[in-house]
Amino acid sequence: MITASRSDIGRIRQINEDRHWAGTLENGATLAIVADGMGGHQAGDVASQIAVNTFRDRMEKSAAKAGLTVEEGKMLIRQAIVGANDVVYDMASxxxxxxxxxxxxVAALLLDERAIIGHIGDSRVYQIAENGIVQLTEDHTLVNExxxxxxxxxxxxxxxPRRNVITRAVGTDAQVTVDILTTDLAAGDVLLLCSDGLTNMVSDEQLLRTVQEDGPKLSDKAEHLIQLALHAGGDDNITVVLIQADNNVTTEGVTTDDRT
Known part of the structure; x- marks a missing residue:
């Protein structure tokens, strides 16, 4: 797997409340997460950082064994997100x-040709393949309801006007429901994990065209997506993680660029 990631504060916000991470576990599986904090003066950046750190720590300890199955991966992602909820909620309380x-x-665990995705809120995962783009996650928002x-x-x-009101989040309640799904990946397919600072500014058609463009490296495509959102107004923090499936199950080209 090849991964690339970018995050930008945007043109309006004073703090980048988005956090992300992407990397490789000891068993060769690729793991990625995006968290979009909320609360402004109520420490959305603290919530997202705690969530990413807790999720990553738990997954690195539990999901790095050889021979991890898809069913085990689904269970571990759910447990790690619930664990992140517990820590954020306890801190807030x-x-x-x-x-x-x-x-x-929103998090993805890639085991060979399968991707396991867990999410809460309105950060998204898209699958971009030769035949088009599909939003895999369903927004937990009032407007979607x-x-x-x-x-x-x-x-x-x-x-x-209320499109950004979310109905489910990490840390706001003692109990939380995690959506889990899986998808098959072919060589060349790309998973896009992102905060709504991207998708509120950039259309699905622009996402597809940018990711499918021949020539640029994956990191350049991630940067191009950030620039599209900024050019459209940059009303929110913008975070992008791209994961491209290839014939060799290895991770290379992991990049981060947190402009705060």
């Missing part, structure tokens, strides 16, 4: 300055 802080989480109930159309949802 015990410290007044962190009251009601929270974060989204309105779309599913037929109260608003998908077109109306894109510009709805």
């Amino acid at each position: 015990r410290n007044e300055q962190y009251y009601n802080m929270g974060t989204t989480i 309105l779309v599913k109930s037929g109260q608003v159309s998908a077109e109306e949802a894109a510009h709805h």
Whole structure:
């Protein structure tokens, strides 16, 4: 696997509340996570950092064994995200300055040709293949609930004044439900993990065109996506992680660029 990641504060925000990580476990599996903190003065950046650190630590300890199965991977991702929720919620409960802080989480564990994805909130995973782009995750947002109930159309949802109100987050409640899904990967397929600072600014068509462009390295494509979001206004923090499946199950070219 080849991975590349970028994060940018954007043009409006004073703090980058996004956090991310991508790397390789001891068993050769690729692991990536994006967390978009919320709370502003209520320490969204603290929530997202705690969530990433907790998730990564638990997965590095539990998911690095040889011969890890998909079912085991699904269980471990769920447990790691629930564990992150426990730590963030406990911190928020015990410290007044962190009251009601929270974060989204989207994470991917790649085992050979299978990807296991866990998520809470409105950070997304897309799969980009030769035949197009598919959003794998479902946003946990008020507007998405309105779309599913037929109260608003998908077109109306894109510009709805409450489109950023999320219905599920890490750290805001003692108990949390984690969505888990799997997908098959062919050589050349790309997984895109991102915060809504990208998807609120850049269309699916632009995502597809940028990732499928011949020539640029994966890290250059990640940077191009950041620049597209900035050019469109950069209203929020923007974080991108790209993971490309190749014939050799190795990880190279891991890059980070946190501009805060």
